[in-house]
Amino acid sequence: xxxxxxxxxxxxxxxxxxxxxxxxxxxxxxxxxxxxxxxxxxxxxxxxxxxxxxxxxxxxxxxxxxxxxxxxxxxxxxxxxxxxxxxxxxxxxxxxxxxxxxxxxxxxxxxxxxxxxxxxxxxxxxxxxxxxxxxxxxxxxxxxxxxxxxxxxxxxxxxxxxxxxxxxxxxxxxxxxxxxxxxxxxxxxxxxxxxxxxxxxxxxxxxxxxxxxxxxxxxxxxxxxxxxxxxxxx
Numbered sequence: 001x002x003x004x005x006x007x008x009x010x011x012x013x014x015x016x017x018x019x020x021x022x023x024x025x026x027x028x029x030x031x032x033x034x035x036x037x038x039x040x041x042x043x044x045x046x047x048x049x050x051x052x053x054x055x056x057x058x059x060x061x062x063x064x065x066x067x068x069x070x071x072x073x074x075x076x077x078x079x080x081x082x083x084x085x086x087x088x089x090x091x092x093x094x095x096x097x098x099x100x101x102x103x104x105x106x107x108x109x110x111x112x113x114x115x116x117x118x119x120x121x122x123x124x125x126x127x128x129x130x131x132x133x134x135x136x137x138x139x140x141x142x143x144x145x146x147x148x149x150x151x152x153x154x155x156x157x158x159x160x161x162x163x164x165x166x167x168x169x170x171x172x173x174x175x176x177x178x179x180x181x182x183x184x185x186x187x188x189x190x191x192x193x194x195x196x197x198x199x200x201x202x203x204x205x206x207x208x209x210x211x212x213x214x215x216x217x218x219x220x221x222x223x224x225x226x227x228x229x230x231x232x233x234x
Contacts, residue, residue, distance in 0.1 A: 002026075002114060002136065010132035012125050014118075017062070021117040024060040029110060031056070036084055037160065043084045050077060063117065072116045079109045079116070091161050096172050099163050100145070104176070107144035111137045138183035145177035 003019045006012040014022075036046050049055055053064050065073055083106050090102035115123060115133060122128060152165035163169065 005135065005139075006122075006128070006132050010127045010135065012122060012128050012132050015121050018118045018122045021062045021068075022114060024063050025113060025117055028056060028060045028063060029113070032080065036087070043081070043088070046084060047077065047081055050080060068117065075116045076113055079113055083109050093161075094163055096163065096169050099161075099169075100148075100173055100176055103144050103148055104141050107141040108137050110144075111140040135183070138180040142177050142180035145173050145180070148173055149177070 002022050003014040006014050032046060032050070035041055035049075036043070041049075051065075057064050061067065063076075068076075086102045086105050086109075090099055090106070093099040093102060111133070114136060115129075118128070149170065152161070152169065155161045156163075156165060
């Protein structure tokens with residue numbers, strides 16, 4: 001999907017290695033996010049797991065140490081540390097403005113990893129930094145703010161945030177999200193990015209039907225009753 005936006009909207013040629021790294025990056029980010037948010041793992045444990053990379057090597061071989069430059073690997077580790085620190089601050093924040101700022105920072109730093117993992121062929125094209133990355137940051141920030149809107153009440157119940165999802169919360173975050181949709185939304189008017197979104201949604205639904213809806217799945221926001229067994233996560 002991201003490669004399709006780069007190619008169709010920004011005119012950036014994305015080579016196969018970059019596409020493979022980006023595909024793996026999306027999976028790795030989701031795993032790390034779940035590990036950090038839905039288990040008892042500390043920030044240090046997560047970072048140590050990424051430094052060692054043994055538990056991820058098989059699934060994400062193109063992101064392993066030695067496959068990226070030392071500079072890119074260290075940059076990703078620094079960004080992950082920053083994201084986890086900011087996430088901890090957001091979970092304790094009572095100000096809507098500061099909570100929103102923390103969430104936007106998380107999103108921007110996450111999106112910047114797409115630049116870390118792109119090959120020089122991709123990064124050195126003029127439209128990559130001037131057009132594509134600002135669009136991707138806007139979309140990433142909008143998606144993160146959307147998650148904050150959807151997950152707010154459940155996150156409050158789960159102890160993942162202390163800020164109350166009141167009228168100010170929804171108004172400010174919705175406004176910030178829509179401003180970013182306005183900046184990056186045109187990139188989603190092309191057929192190919194939406195095709196990839198449709199494919200991914202279909203894969204996720206089939207996976208959940210086959211394996212069950214986990215306790216941390218977003219589907220629980222929309223499905224009635226308890227669709228999973230908390231003890232067995234199935």
